[in-house]
Amino acid sequence: MAIPLCMFLILGLLGMKMSHKLAGILGTAGMGVTLVLAYFTAFTYFFSGSPDFVSSEGQRLQYIVFNVDWLQFYDNLVIRLGFLLDPISALLLVVITTISFMVHLYSNGYMRDHHGVYEHGFQRFYAFLSLFSFSMLGLVVATNIFQMYIFWELVGASSYLLIGFYYVKPSAVSASKKAFIVTRFADLGFLIGILILSFYTGTFNFTDFTSAPVADGVYGVSLDTAQGIKNLIAGSEAPIFMGASVLTWALVLIFMGGMGKSAMLPLHIWLPDAMEGPTPVSALIHAATMVVAGVYLVARLFPLYLMEHSAMVIITVVGAVTAFYAAMVACTQIDIKRVLAFSTISQIAFMMVSLGVADPNFHEGLGYMASMFHLFTHAMFKALLFLGAGALIHAIGSNDYTEMHGLRKYMPITHVTFLIGCLAIAGIIPFSGFFSKDEILSACFGNSWIAYLWMSMVAALTAFYMFRLYFLIFWWKEHPVRQGHHTPHDQPWTMTLPLVILAAIATVAGLIPFGNFVSWNGEPYDLFGHFDWSIAAVSLLVAVVAILVAAKMYMKENPLPAKMKNAMPTLWDWCHHRFYWDELYMFITHKIIFNGICRPIAWFDRHIIDGTMDGFAYVTNKASYAIRGLQSGSIQMYVWIYLIGALALGAITAVCIL
Amino acid sequence: METTMIYYLIPTLIMFCCGVYGFLTRKNMIAMLISLELMLNAVDINFVVFNRYLFPGQMEGMFFTLFAIAIAAAETALAIAIIINVFRAAKNIDVTDLKKMKF
């Protein structure tokens, strides 16, 4: 079942030497095989009803397919590489392979110019894509937190390579650097969290943290285990550190890793810049899969997080603030990929909030389910939007939608699929986003009305900015066809087919009885039976109103947006400049770290430390020069000195004798 | 008048001091060498005198002087070879002017 993993590596290595077309076909085919295998795996897991997968009470179990020792630290602390199959990993297997396959297919068209000539480094692109898919799959099937960390780093690296794919462009290089370093910084937190957790518990295994064994290699999620971990830490020598329990620290630090990968607020700055990569990459990595790794991580350790209320609160607050912030910023961006990037940040924050507010006592952890559901639907419609954006960019040759306008007549397929994506993300019934978002809002409602209102507002903003984008691209005014440019048109089948497929999924995915498959403890939950129509109606209403406002403002060319902008210049400015986070980071990294720490240290090293060493040499040298006069070779001087000494001795002797 | 030991020692002392004076003041290497010979000679005489007065019949002092003379000869020969060589190279045998080989 895990053979695809090995295949990716081989493909990644061999891909370098192949012809363009072969590499493309092979990469896509490889991914296709993996897709089939993943579907088969997921299908088997969910529907076979084997006792390995479902307990007699109907609880879905965690099944360890294999687990090999990779690095043994000491007797019981071992890093293993393994394959853990449970609802969420099966879910992510499906998501990743689907999106990845679509992207592989799509890239066959995207990575050429209009005359069908392949871009430079086409094979490299496929090799990296395969590497990424491999690492991401490794991440989701991880049996222990350290394996997750390993693949976590690997996806970071492949993301780095893919963002910097156009390595001749300085902006791409700096974006890739930024992405890697920011996530690396977050990973530092993750690593320390792992160290703390593993030190106190003596294990890395997820199953030891959150589940109780049912049979050999089969585990069921159990709150008692998590409680046991909490007690274990509380019973250790120093359970409290700086006012918070060690477990809280560990969980918050691990969450920090998730924050980095999932672009939560203080560490979000890399994601918009990451859009410098080729658009399919943005769709795969920076919208659908890698960025949800943080959500996945929290979901993985969910029972542990349940133990620490404060950690949950932190997750909720961070998520809520990020969601609002990103939505605000998305309203003012003019680069279409950036809008989508901020929308991604906002949507992931939705998932985070949902996890944060999840409570087993409220609809059996509705938030968890909602989060995973949203992860699934979001992956589909956001990939759709990105691929659609890619098609637009490929047709127009620019990311800037002030150059697009009125494209609906030229690119009908793209138009329709993009519209579906927008409707899905805005949460219009019956598109998939409606259901998942509605679950999230319900979960928030179950937590507190503040969270509910806040998230509803963000949902409204989401609908607004997505339709602002949509209208500005496809309506607003006639497309200004410029001299020398051919008219934009729909793309070849390799590009449109993924769009259509994804649009179809985005349309119907919401009707999947998700609760039957994924829930925090594996017990099925009837989502539709508990559907809260009042909340749904409110959220639908909010979304429709937001869409209407957007339509009013952007459907036809009119001065209203400019007026709005002038009415609130400060707010607009701040939003447009992303609240100056980048500038703040630039200030911290360049002014403080580079100029304030590195340079002084380098100076200190060259001048003080090395100066001391050179100083020793200098003093020795000078001293030698000073005393070399004594060894002048001038024999008369020697005699003088000798004579003076001898005479002095003689005189002293004479005096003494007398 | 009895020529006791002191009568021999005083002139050699003066001879030695002359050697010291010459060695310290001369710049010409050969002159320095000559001064050196003076000192050496003074010491030789002392050996002989002490041998003669204090240990008549024994020959240690005499032999010491004998060897000293031999060594002085060797040393002088070698020194003069060097001096001539230096003169060839530097056209000068003033010790104060020969700085090339220093340090």
Added chain:
Amino acid sequence: MFSNILIYFVVIPLIMLGGLALCRNIKQIRAVAVVGALALTALSVWLLLDYMQLRAAGNTAPMLYTDSWSWFGPLNINLAVGVDGISVAMLILSSIILLTGSFASWKINPLPKEFFLWLVLLSTGVFGFFISIDLFTMFMFYEVALIPMYLLIGVWGSGNKNYSAMKLTLMLMGGSAFLMLGLIGIYYHSAPEGQPLTWNLLEIVNNASIDKGWQYFLFPMTFVGFGVLGAMFPFHTWSPDGHASAPTAVSMLHAGVLMKLGGYGCFRVAIYLMPEAAQDLAWIFLILTGISVVYGAFSACVQTDLKYINAYSSVSHCGLVLFAILMLNTTAMTGAIMQMLSHGLMTALFFALIGMIYGRTHTRDIRLMGGLMKIMPFLAVCYVIAGMASLGLPGLSGFVAEMTIFVGSFEHADMFHRVFTIVACCSIVITAVYILRVVGKLLFGPVQDEHHLSLTDAEWWERTSTVTLIISVAAIGCFPNFFADLIKFTFSPSIFAVIGMN
């Protein structure tokens, strides 16, 4: 005497020296160097397999293949040899680096014969050091390894080479002075009152007769002595200058192997023989090495010379080695040895690549270069891989070593160790910063200098050299447990029972 396999690690280089002396042209020299290095590599691999077999067969002696031949009776100096897992690992590392170094200096100019003579002499010292268990012979080989460095840098170096060579040699000699004092001190306390003194490591350990007061004096002496070579914080400044001026193969050997002599010596002599003092005084050196970890990394961030960047990164990584050794527990020490292996291979790779790039562009200033990925893709890809290994990408060696160290260091539950562990952890972020900075400026972006467009990619010998190193790096990264097991036996409880290490 020649029935012991270990002695061949010294004999082969000596034969190589003879062979080199007879060589008449560059081809013969290369042949001798490569054949000799291959023989050494084969020998070390064979030793590894044999060693594993013996261990698997249940041989639990602390050192295997031990043997001793009297050399200078009155002072009890013997040529005593023996290896454990660490030495075997180090021997493999050295032979691989010698091999790749020979390839990397394929076109050394001028005086290729003399260059290889000194290089081989240096490696004689290195191999001799790793197989010795007699403190005196160990020290002798240590010096044999140091001295050729002066000539190798002074004659074949570049830039401010006289200064660098002098500085390097003098600082390392300064370290040796401390070391010699320490070793002689150990010798005079090597046996209980009335019994014959010995230089033999194993006997000293068995005797355990160095009393605590003396340990407090001798431990810092030996630790600082070896620490200078291991680039410990205030004594590291020879490393940037030395590496920057040294020719490629010398940089490789020096950073790859010689700096390991420091770490190995710290472990083998300072901690192995004087565990009590190590435990009590570790905190002082932990502070120093902890500083050197982050300090080196920060310094590397603003350097503009490729070799300086790498030298500071070596300071940081070697600091981590000493840091881990001082943690005094099995996991951290295993990590330290793995870090030595990993850093050795990785830095050798780095220096080889830098040498190759410098050989083409004739500059090492990253501000003057750019876009090399387009011009010399092979070298650039190798450089990226080396960089990734350095910043700890899983699957390459840096990751496993660092993680082992951090997990091991974290076993100490007190505040002091925790704080320093976290400080050391921070280095992985800073490492990422400087590595990516270099990669971004050097390899990516637009081409800075028109002339560079005409440059060529790697030749076959350069490819051989780099690919060998990359394979080794990846091997450690992918199968760490093999190496961890090899090393770990050395730290079995019986050896460190005295300080209660787990």
Added chain:
Amino acid sequence: MESVGSIIMYWIIALSIVVFSVLTVTTRKILRSATYLLFTLFATAALYFKLDYEFLGAVQIAVYAGGIVVLFVFSILLTSHPGHNSERLVSRRRVLGLVASVATLVIAGYALVSRCGMLCTKLPQMSNPDMKTIGTTLMGSGDGQYLLPFEAVSVLLLACIIGGVVVARKR
């Protein structure tokens, strides 16, 4: 009581030693300096004769006066231009030299005089060592015999010969 001739002899020798020594180091012409040295050496030889060491006196004349001084003269002729005076000594240097030598004289003289009692030994009777005794003593290897130093000196002389040849040879 010694014979008057002997006393007169002594005074001549003593005076010539003192006078020629002083002249050796004070004359400004180097060749003269060598010549005065020759006289000093002759006087020394005479002293040896007077003290009944005829063999030594002969060696002194043969080696010193005959060999060394000739070497001096040759080298002087080779290295200095005829008629060339050595430059006038800097007075400071001369005064310093004078002070040093006088100080030496005073201190050593004081040491001598303060031990006057022992130094006023009368000349004891001694038969001149004959050639045979000298020969056996020099070449014998027994107790109080000097074969080993003799050999050492001969090797030294050999080394000097070779050294002299090597150093002085033209390149």
